[in-house]
Amino acid sequence: MNSxxxxxxxxxxxxxxxxxxxxxxxxxxxEGIILGLIGPNGSGKTTVLNMLSGILRADDGKIFLEEQEISKLKPSALARLGVMRMFQMTRVFPRISSFDNLLIAGQAVGVSFKESVEIADQLIAELELEPVKFLDAGLLSGGQKKLLEFGMCFMRSPKLALLDEPFAAVHPQMRATMVKFILERHHQGHSFVVVSHDMPIVQQLCTECVCMNAGKVIAQGTTKEVLSNDQVIEAYLGDDHV
Ligand SMILES: Nc1ncnc2c1ncn2[C@@H]1O[C@H](COP(=O)(O)OP(=O)(O)O)[C@@H](O)[C@H]1O
Ligand SMILES: [Mg+2]
Incomplete structure (x- = not known):
């Protein structure tokens, strides 16, 4: 174990x-946990993920991936180190097929074409995207696009996957596919930060949570501790959107 x-x-x-x-x-x-990053709307969760993935530069403070400071690295450099980001607003190339989206994502992280084809086939099956494998990604439903984006992040297994509200507005069946996918990767030892408003899923997936409110961390610890913390309950009760 790495301490x-x-x-x-x-x-x-x-x-x-x-x-x-x-x-x-x-x-x-x-390493190896699924950390929940929770908090009411506007509390700063997406901004934290933007800084962790190099999309935004922090005004102050430091980020370390194991012993390496990564605070000033660009998204491409972070991706090479294995920090992958999934967006709240899905990003796929709409005018090429789901399968080709996966192949391009593989190429972007240096996986050979031959290997990309194999991994893409595997991910298509696992994410239950077979019926839309050769359909332009722009024609997929919102949930299917999210599943495809999951696949794109996992063409080379990331060291740390950052997921921003992956379950929001997704059909329950696809949500279940996502949860299964995350748990399987978790059992293989992969690490995730998951932003979600879906408390039952947070309880199911995350052993530990960090809760933010108005830009600050108001609680951290085991999910059970955090969800029963008075300040956390108060922060959520004041939020109309949850
Ligand atoms: N690019 C931006 N420009 C200006 N304000 C922003 C930007 N991104 C986020 N904010 C503001 O920062 C605060 C935190 O937003 P965000 O990180 O998106 O919260 P969350 O993801 O928890 O809902 C909000 O008040 C939001 O309006
Ligand atoms: Mg957000």
Whole structure:
């Protein structure tokens, strides 16, 4: 077992104009867990993921992946280190097939064409996308696009997968496919940060959680502890969207 945390975030901060979106956020996670990042709308979760994946540069604070500081790396460099990001708004290439989307994602992370074909076939089967394998990705349902995006992130198994509300507005059957996919990868030792408002899924997937409110971490620990924390309950009760 590696005693060094896989991910360590120290005093991360980000301001947009007068809005302190992320305020001195610190947490760490060991390798191999599914960490839940929860909190009401606008609490700064997406902004934290944007900084973790190099899309936004933090104003202040540091991010470490094991012993390496990654705070100033670009998304492409982070992807090479195995930090992969799934977006709240799905991103696929709409005018090529689902299968070709996977092949391109494989190429982007340096997987050979031959190997990409094999992995893509496997992922298509696992994600139950066979009926739409050769359909333009733009014609897929919202849930199918999310599943495809999952596949695109897993053409080369990431060291750390960052998922931003993957279950939102997804058909329950596809949600179940996603949960199964995440749990299978988790059992193989993979690590995830999952942002979700779906508390039953958070309870099912995550052993540990970090809860944010108004840019700050208000609770962290086991999922059970965090979800029963008074400040967390109060933060959620004040939010109309949950
Ligand atoms: N690119 C941006 N420009 C300006 N304000 C932003 C931007 N992204 C997020 N914000 C603001 O930062 C705060 C946190 O947003 P966000 O990280 O999206 O929260 P969450 O994902 O928890 O709903 C919100 O007040 C939001 O309006
Ligand atoms: Mg968000």
């Amino acid at each position: 060094l945390p896989l991910l360590k975030v120290e005093n991360l901060s980000k301001r947009f104009g007068g809005n302190q979106a992320v305020d001195q956020v610190s947490f760490e996670m060991p």
